[in-house]
Amino acid sequence: MSALLKDPLDTGIHQHTITALVQNEAGTLNRLVSLFRRRGFSLASLNAGDCEQEGFSRLTLVVRGDDSDLYQCLRQLDKLIDVVSVEDLQAENAVERELALIRVEPTVENRDAVFQIAGEFYARTPRASSTGFVIEISSSPREIERLISALTPYGVTEVVRSGLVAMRV
């Protein structure tokens, strides 16, 4: 496809964000996931939730592969009867966000440092307990990785991530 401007160091393997509108039926999610397993597509993340249309859901899938994997993946998804439409989102035309909850259990003297880091990342600390905090961030996956790295020295004990959600601008 876009073979003309190929970077010689480029392996051709890229991460793609795919969004899909699907009809909610018995087995819909099963069918989607089964497709990825059966055809060997690499699924990095999957997020599904209600949308503006009753009886339908919108999914965001992050898929790793080369152009031909991506083409196959889109066509195979489109072929599923309960998939209404699929789209390969380009990063420059999309808002992409992920939600992460990070449990940090710092020593008493490090608590302020943790708060400061969270503040720098515009992260919230909705719950604190005697042993630590749950930090909440909604941002790009890269920014979330950076926050986790920054917090790791202070005792990260649990991370929960939602997977990417994306919308075309």
Next chain:
Amino acid sequence: MEALARQGVDIIFGYPGGVVLPLYDEMLKWPEIKHVLVRHEQCAAHMADGYARVTNRVGVCLATSGPGATNLVTGIANAVMDSIPMVAITGNVNSWAIGKDAFQETDIQGITIPITKHNYLVTNVDDLPYALEEAFFLANTGRKGPVLVDIPKDVFIAKTSMPFPEKIVRRGYSLPGAPKPSEIEAAAEMLKNAKRPVAIAGAGVVWSETSPQLRALAEKSDLPIINSLLGLGSMDRQDPRSMGMMGMHGEASSTIAVQNADLVIGIGIRFDDRLTGKTNGFAAKANIIHFDIDPSEFGKTVDTHVTVSGDLAQSLAAFVEAAPEKNHAEWWSEIRAWQQEFPIVVPEGTKQFLARHVLKEINDATRGEAIVSTDVGQHQMWTAQLYKFREPKNWVTSGGLGTMGFGLPAAMGAKFARQDMEVWAVVGDGGFQMTLQELQTAVENKLDVNICLINNGFLGMVRQWQELFYDNRYSHVAMGSPDYGKLADAYGVKFFRCSRREDLAATIKAAREHEGPTLCEFVVEMEENVFPMVAAGMTNDNLVMDPALPKPELAEVSK
């Protein structure tokens, strides 16, 4: 039952059980729909499959929950691989018991997700009319395929006032329409400039009923027409432009022609590995045009230069219109030379009694006009090579899945559909022993199916591979058989045994004249091989020719 009648279903193949009792009870009130009681649910699916292949209509099979449903699985998988329109109806335990590991409960919807075009678990009777109507619609439109509807027992019993839908509207499922004019133009331009073009026509031509267009294209552009295994019949094998099957065990001349072509036009094929050989050596000198109803087939196994998506009924018709009038005399003279040099060999001056003799005789006796089914393996390849089909929808073979035991039940399904046609099931001693219990079903229904049992005492194709690739180390391929004469007697099937070539013609004649099912056992040479052959994983340049041919060395495939 009303849903089935609405769809014009005249026959269903099934097997009763606990949770489908309400449906079987209702069935007694619907004499217009014939129910065929099979002896194993797998065969119900294969019969529905055979019925669908010879009619291009939806075949229907029915099974109860649990083991009944799981027994359908092989038949459904077979149908999805070959894009066969089929609706499978299964019963399930009461909806409130689902998920509780009730007696004979199984998650047949979950099990069949990867092997159906779509499937349903209908837990509310109000959804049933729409689901059944849509199931038939999906099965027989677009790229066809099996659809399963799983119905709990209480839903069978419940009544609904919901009407059947007037029209199926499913967002995101649109029927493939006309091709883009630009695609047709690009394809026509490529054909215009080609000096050595070939077309490979597949099952898509059969299902879209575009054989006449294919034949018109061949004539207008003087185009050699090769077939995939499942495409056989789309081109009359007596037509001089018909080149037969290509690929692993296809006509060597066809495979060589593709390797030397400058243009390959795939029409309703999916460039399956048995056809292409190792894909990076497939048709290396050619541009490739691909016509298909299913865009996910484009570029799946081979890279293409022009794709034409849409229903062949429209795209192939448009292409015939746009295609240039051509004459490829020079190209044809090369092809004729390959055909002369590398024919499919049926040895004449031998004392041996070979499977090829049997299949050639069946072809000659029936003039290529019968419906013929097979299992998978050597007998299947010999049939594909030697049976010269005249018309589409007469060839019933398990292509994609390669299912042993398919031949007999599929032939029976075909015969139920086409009582007017002569039907032969060509089976091996291995496959026949997987589904021979259906002899009883054939007898009960006085079904005039002739079974050509090629008995070589081996799982022939596996043995051939062990001979060629495992240095003659035969591991568990010797196939013992019962006394088929006694077996046929026990079932009440007319039996013929033939172990000499001299008796061949008379045996086939007698079988054809007999009314009702016949079992013809041909005791043939044990170690006969199928040639030509491209070994799995090799490119199509590596053709191994029949050793009986004058030049047994590798063909001069690449010039």
